[in-house]
Amino acid sequence: MSSSLLSAQEKEAAVRRNNPEWHLRGDNRLGFRSRRLPGLAAGILVAILLAAVASTTLLGSVRAGSPDHVPSNVAWTAATVAEASGGNAFRGLLLARRCEHCHGSEGFSPVGSTPNLAGMDKLAIWKQLEDFRDGKRSSPVMVPIAQSLSPRDVADLVAYYAALPIYPDPQDNRVFPEQNAQAGHSPIAFRLVAFGEGSRGIPPCQACHGPVGYKVGAPSLATQNADYVLNQLDAFADGSRANDINQPMRTIAALLSENEREALAAYYGAGLGLQPVGASGIAPKQ
Amino acid sequence: MNWRKAKLIILTVLILCLIPATRYYQIDQPVMRWLQGPNRVNPADLHLAGEFVENNLGTQQDPDGSVTVRLIAQQYLFVPHCVLVPAGVPVHVRITSADAVHTFALLGTQYAVKALPGTITEAELRFADAGDYTASCAEFCGAGHFEMRSELKVVPREQFPALGPGKRGGCATQ
Numbered sequence: 001m002s003s004s005l006l007s008a009q010e011k012e013a014a015v016r017r018n019n020p021e022w023h024l025r026g027d028n029r030l031g032f033r034s035r036r037l038p039g040l041a042a043g044i045l046v047a048i049l050l051a052a053v054a055s056t057t058l059l060g061s062v063r064a065g066s067p068d069h070v071p072s073n074v075a076w077t078a079a080t081v082a083e084a085s086g087g088n089a090f091r092g093l094l095l096a097r098r099c100e101h102c103h104g105s106e107g108f109s110p111v112g113s114t115p116n117l118a119g120m121d122k123l124a125i126w127k128q129l130e131d132f133r134d135g136k137r138s139s140p141v142m143v144p145i146a147q148s149l150s151p152r153d154v155a156d157l158v159a160y161y162a163a164l165p166i167y168p169d170p171q172d173n174r175v176f177p178e179q180n181a182q183a184g185h186s187p188i189a190f191r192l193v194a195f196g197e198g199s200r201g202i203p204p205c206q207a208c209h210g211p212v213g214y215k216v217g218a219p220s221l222a223t224q225n226a227d228y229v230l231n232q233l234d235a236f237a238d239g240s241r242a243n244d245i246n247q248p249m250r251t252i253a254a255l256l257s258e259n260e261r262e263a264l265a266a267y268y269g270a271g272l273g274l275q276p277v278g279a280s281g282i283a284p285k286q
Numbered sequence: 287m288n289w290r291k292a293k294l295i296i297l298t299v300l301i302l303c304l305i306p307a308t309r310y311y312q313i314d315q316p317v318m319r320w321l322q323g324p325n326r327v328n329p330a331d332l333h334l335a336g337e338f339v340e341n342n343l344g345t346q347q348d349p350d351g352s353v354t355v356r357l358i359a360q361q362y363l364f365v366p367h368c369v370l371v372p373a374g375v376p377v378h379v380r381i382t383s384a385d386a387v388h389t390f391a392l393l394g395t396q397y398a399v400k401a402l403p404g405t406i407t408e409a410e411l412r413f414a415d416a417g418d419y420t421a422s423c424a425e426f427c428g429a430g431h432f433e434m435r436s437e438l439k440v441v442p443r444e445q446f447p448a449l450g451p452g453k454r455g456g457c458a459t460q
């Protein structure tokens with residue numbers, strides 16, 4: 001009779017008093033009261049949510065004033081890489097008829113200021129087409145062309161151009177550009193490609209453009225046209241091309257003298273970039 | 287010693303053994319990120335939004351007279367390539383990496399700040415006098431590591447340009 005007059009808490013307190021080892025028994029084995037666990041878990045969840053909200057709002061309010069300058073809408077996430085490398089090269093071959101008279105039927109352009117696309121890195125071509133489309137890289141010719149392509153067209157064209165060979169195949173009679181290794185060789189270019197220049201903070205070109213190492217989105221320059229390379233270096237240096245993510249090329253090109261840019265363009269235009277040079281490679285013959 | 291105590295000790299030892307395992311398999315990463323609060327970033331999209339967009343890099347004047355310098359370390363450059371700071375005030379560095387682990391080490395000083403992909407490293411530097419320093423990467427990061435160098439210029443406080451709100455300083459604004 002008396003027990004029915006006790007509240008739940010009082011009942012429990014009485015049980016504990018009578019059983020000094022209450023916390024070692026049954027569902028209370030570890031000393032916590034299982035009834036409190038859901039409350040505790042909910043509390044932790046709410047705290048995590050609050051902290052997450054607080055941190056995002058704090059991040060958002062770091063800067064006031066000027067709008068963000070975004071060089072390119074491309075970010076190298078796994079999804080982007082998958083999209084850029086998932087094209088169909090055969091469909092690309094058909095679409096590439098639109099590009100032929102400027103970029104050449106085998107991806108080697110007849111005009112020096114138009115880039116060769118043969119064998120270019122997939123991610124690099126894809127990024128440039130995206131940037132043309134978004135207006136992040138300006139070109140009166142390429143912007144409207146890129147804007148007329150669907151995302152699927154872009155991926156297919158990328159697959160096609162990336163698959164084109166950069167070496168002549170003895171089995172066929174395709175014309176590859178003449179390469180004059182003598183004309184391109186200069187100690188200035190050789191030094192910058194192989195070693196960069198530590199005292200000015202210029203890393204070696206071959207560490208990002210290959211063949212020693214590749215930075216994501218950095219195209220191989222080994223079969224690029226000299227005029228085009230020079231135009232791009234000048235454009236990076238004066239900021240008229242500003243679509244490189246985190247500004248590596250704008251920084252490097254601005255550190256190079258006009259003379260050095262010309263030497264580098266001639267070096268790559270002559271196909272010398274195919275071989276690794278310096279400590280990690282073979283020095284070209286004098 | 288009774289069996290219950292022994293069980294408790296064994297359990298504790300097992301849990302302690304798990305701690306290095308969580309580090310090794312990086313199970314703790316989300317928790318670490320959460321604990322680090324706002325100091326976490328996605329190294330792939332620093333340029334799209336947030337603290338490390340292009341026009342927020344460089345030196346910012348804080349209301350209390352100190353300055354904050356934001357830098358990105360990447361293979362194989364520090365951006366911005368030349369940093370300008372005033373002498374005699376606290377310089378709060380906030381640096382992150384877009385790829386590998388780098389270290390922003392100022393040659394001839396005791397300062398070296400590690401840059402990690404995914405987190406922002408904070409450090410407070412002080413320069414008593416004006417002077418030019420070379421910052422060099424002190425964490426091997428690949429083929430261009432040895433050329434990964436940039437400049438830090440310390441100018442007398444009066445010579446540091448007054449930056450407008452939202453404006454960031456660099457060697458070009460000098």
Ligand SMILES: [Cu+2]
Pocket residue numbers: 360361362387388389423424425426427431434
């Ligand atoms: Cu480094």
